[in-house]
Amino acid sequence: MMTGDHVKASRSSHHDEEPLSPAARFFQAPRFNVYIIAIVGCKTRINTDVVKAGLEQTLVKHPRFSSKMVVDGNKYCKNKKWTQTKVNLEDHIIVPELDPNIDFPDRFVEDYVSNVTRTPLDLSKPLWELHLLNIKTSDAEAVGVFRIHHSMGDGASLISLLLACTRKTSDPEALPSVPVKKRAGSTFNSRDGFWWFFLAIWMLLRLIWNTMVDVLLFVATTLFLKDMKTPIKGAPGVELNVKKFVHQTVSLEDIKLVKNAMNMTVNDVVTGITQAGLSRYLNRRYIHSSCTGEEKKLDGRVKQSNSNIPKGIRLRTVILVNLRKSAGIQVAHAPNDPSSSLSVAETYPPEFKQDMADMMAKRLKTRWGNLIGYMFLPFTISLQDDPLDYVRKAKATIDRKKLSLEPIFTSMCIGFAFRIFGNKVAAAIIRRALSNITMAISGVVGAQEEISFYGHPIAYLAPFVYGPPLSLVVNYQSYVNKMTISLTVDPSVIPDPYELCNDIEESLKLIRHAVVNKGLIKDVV
Known part of the structure; x- marks a missing residue:
């Protein structure tokens, strides 16, 4: 059984109480207290009264956002459940008095968000x-900062709910639209049935083999298999450190240009530029280590020629995969392709395109909550002569992962551990696995056109996650023709996160330049 919540969007009195799902419980386990931050940059100053009035008619009507967690029982048997309560917006909306002429406003917002995370x-x-x-920053006239506990839902659920609170700037009555994943038409020919049969058998055998290998690697990672110690690998206890949150915007059109030229997905390109950016960043960090007199060998590995990066680095990232199979409240990830975790598969279903109150009244059977699996992706960290090799290697790795049931297995494994051994063991398994890798990466797709948050035009969206035992979490968020790179870092491990952002942006530029120079695409300005 999957570990996610299955919540009907209803405010019926029969649903005033609901037990926490296994996923929600382990997101609240000791040393695995995970939160989601969503920064909304607005093009105008924020009218607090307008936002409160809008929230009253939308977000507060959602059962999860109007429920508190109640703990029953004794110390030996605690029963946690969501219980409906009356929401006082004054307890949830914080409007600090700020000096509009404050020095370094961007740095102030970063520090403000970090300080907010110090208190549960x-x-x-x-x-x-x-x-x-x-407060006016370099890319917005004002900023809204959502903080939501991960036990309330995964990124797919929460970003959809946030988008449900917005409207198209061009049409204040219309909800935003998201891309539709085109399904390939069937080209099956009965005369080729013989070859299709053997192809299907071959793909099935690959699926079984890849799943077995990934399952063994997941078990090994939980028990003993650790990533190599690098300048971006956090030490034990990194989840307890206060994080720093930075973001930077790149061109979504450039990403799509590379995608189309190389017949790839946005996932492939995003993963490729992340690998390229990390390689540039780590090479510079190792140069610094060499200059300070540290050994030029690490764990017995000799540095590659013309670079300072040790050869054969084991560096893995975890990708949270949306396991939903049908259209519903989610708008992030790919429900029909569990391995394609950075893209959108569906537009809103017709019944979702209405006011939140009407949506709740219709009691839609949507899979709200945490319905996710974990996929561990190895990164290739090296300096490539051809920039396009970064995205080629990323595509090869992701294509192989698509033929694996690893996300479903990890979800089932955590659910099984929860039912048999309890919440502490289930949380310890995933925390141990994450502690032995280096980073996490995720992405959600935003609106294709400009949208407004209760009448306030949005300049950008930047999601973050903090609480897992990782020193680096990379989130990608698309919006219109832009892609926001959001980094959650432990500043004691990565003291210069904007340098890493710049390296990822520069890698995209180099890859785009290589695509154009090699003539892989024409008519480019």
Whole structure:
């Protein structure tokens, strides 16, 4: 059984209480207290009264956002459940008084968000809050900062709900639209049935083999298989450190240009530029290590020629995969392709395109909550002579992962451990596995056109995650023709996160330049 919540969007009195799902419980386990931050940059100053009125009619009507967590029982048997409660928006909307002429406003917002994370959310109230900062930054006139506990839902659920609170700037009555994943038409010919049969058998055998290998690697990672110690690998206890949150915007059109030229997906390109950016960043960090007199060998590995990166680095990232199979409230990831975790598969279903109150009244059978699996992806960290090799290697790795049931297995494994051994063991398994790798990467698709948040035009969206035992989490968020790179870092491990952002952006430029120079695409300005 999958570990996610299955919540009907209803405010019926029969659903005033609901047990926490296994996923929600282990997201609240000791040393695995995970939160989601979503920064909304606005093009105008924020009218607090307008936002509150809008939230009253939308977000507060959602059962999860109007429920608090209640703990029953004794120390030997604690029963946690969501219980409906009356929401007082004054407890959830924080509007600090700020000097509009403050020096270094971008740095102020970063520090403000970091300081917010020092204090856990109050369990006596629904586990979310919104900070409204009327301060002009380099890319917005004002900023809204959502903080939501991960037990309330995964990124797919929460980003869809956030988008449900917005409207198209060009049409204030219309919800935003997201890309539709085109399904390939069937080209089956009965005369080729013989070859199709053997191809299907071959693909099935590959699926079984890849799944077995990935399952063994997951078990090994949980028990003993660790990533190599690198300048971006966090030490034990990294989840307890205060994080720093930075973001940077790149061109989505450049990513699509590379995607189309090389017949890839956005996932492939995003993974490729992340590998390329990390390689550039680590090479510079190793140069610094060499200059300070440290050994030029690491764990017995000799540096590659013309680079300072040790050869054969084991560096893995975890990707949270949406396991939903049908259209519903989610708008992020690919429900029909569990391995394609950075793209959108569906538009909103017709019944979702209405006010939140109407949506709740219709009691839609949507799979809300945490319905995710974990996929561990090895990164190739090296300096490539041809920039296009980064995306080629990324595509090869992702294509291989698509023929694996690893995300489903990890979800089932955690659910099984929860039912048999309890919440602490289930949380310890995933925390141990994450502690032995280096980073996490995720991405969600935003609106294709400009949207407004209760009448406030949005300049950008930047999602972050903190709480897992990782020193680096990379999130990608598309919006219109832009892609926001959001980094959650432990500043004691990565003291210069903007350098890493710059390396990822520069890698995209180099890859795009190589595509154009090699003539892989024409009519490019």
